[in-house]
Amino acid sequence: MPPRLGEAFERVQSDIDSAFDAFLPVPDDSRARLVEAMRYAAIGAGKRMRPLLLVATSELFGVNRNAAINAGCAVEAIHAYSLIHDDLPCMDDDAMRHGKPSVHKAFDDATAVLAGDCLHALAFDILTQLDTSADPFVRSELVATLARASGHDGMAGGQMMDIVSQEENYDLRQITRLQQLKTGALLAASVEMGAVLGRVPPEGRAHLRAYARDIGLAFQIADDLLDVEGDEAKAGKALRKDEEQGKQTFVTLMGVEQARAQATMLVEQAGRHLSSYGEDARLLVELADFVVKRDH
């Protein structure tokens, strides 16, 4: 990882942990268990790819870092809730996440359902607390972007398609659509929210949207490759699940070599979408590259 990107990741990771810590004081009553579970899921875990995407985009437009971090914290709260629910026995039934027992294993199923629900609500709570003094429409647009990207027309809709895909044989077009929703929507929302904070009007966001779409697909192809070739210790979760479940992925449909070539092509294309921003967009370009080169 280039030093500048490594530093940016570390700084965002530390800022997001601090933000969650401040948003989630443990109450002195029987809700303590619930808030402990939320903290367990939200603090000290994950790469914070989405917050970094949001912060790096917002930096192109000189956005106050504190506002960007809090908006990033909201996106990460949605991501964290979705992992808690996806790991449940009735969903993907995953016992490990980020190298430690998943929330329903460390606590119990009921607490996991509720902790997910509460992180979901927290995301929107955080967005309404954002200091966007100059423009009151910004908060509402951030809420709209995040709600749309996470609901049935976004992330959760993609998760439903993923569940159904185990019964049906999806082709490449369907897998692409599934992944654009399941992982792409929230990655794209991160970039979009950075632009919203930067007061970029919708018609000025075309290059950024094209960048986000390309890295979203590249991210998922890389994930499918990691599921086949990755190291479970580094991934911090069970791998080889796609094959076990007989699921169609970019790798089963394209083969390892073509999938890798496709991911590389997408990353190069993503970088070109940002050429008009010049050197300012270096972090976003490095981040696109990292998306396919990461080992977890």
Place this chain on the structure above:
Amino acid sequence: MPPRLGEAFERVQSDIDSAFDAFLPVPDDSRARLVEAMRYAAIGAGKRMRPLLLVATSELFGVNRNAAINAGCAVEAIHAYSLIHDDLPCMDDDAMRHGKPSVHKAFDDATAVLAGDCLHALAFDILTQLDTSADPFVRSELVATLARASGHDGMAGGQMMDIVSQEENYDLRQITRLQQLKTGALLAASVEMGAVLGRVPPEGRAHLRAYARDIGLAFQIADDLLDVEGDEAKAGKALRKDEEQGKQTFVTLMGVEQARAQATMLVEQAGRHLSSYGEDARLLVELADFVVKRDH
């Protein structure tokens, strides 16, 4: 039920059904099952007590009915998601809801988790689409009110206390706190959101908040009484569960007679909080009365 209240209920029920129908077209892909589950939970079910509270409050301040119905639809989406998740086998494990199989029985557990999550996101999506032309801060305040009332400091926090209460022996103070969160927070948010739409500043909402607090507690006492004395066919769900689970409730702690007297007292008190609104508040006063006299 007084004719005016009966009419108001019917009109709100019909308007909320139409709103959900419009917000939830069934997509032509494998997300169809997910959206069908959302529609199954959200359309044609429930008394719509929360939307009616919101609409009746907003009418005190001459709010456009369409905006109030959509905001009520958002509150009801939160209520519907919470029932889906509460009914799950790992939570309260209820097979019936509103006189029909609960969502995880009619569909499956994974679809129920996702349908709940998607109704949750839909609530905030709806609020950002609201036409509140004159005042852009209104949408953000509605989102803040609803997110706060439904998360770990509100409804879901109360549900956690409810789960823990089966292991611990709560006293009346703890049961009151639990219920203020579990059911009271969302009922109070409904009244509050009506006032927000009516551009009532926070300092002008004291009477309305006192009314909401009183009917929230009266509602829960009435629920506990129904669990002991009610008719399962009318309730459309299993009753006598509190006793089976050995749970402390207002009724176990106060006895049937004192619980009934307390509920009646709260309703009278709720009505007095609205005296300054005179005849305009008749619907809200009748609604308070209905809260303890309902048979389901």
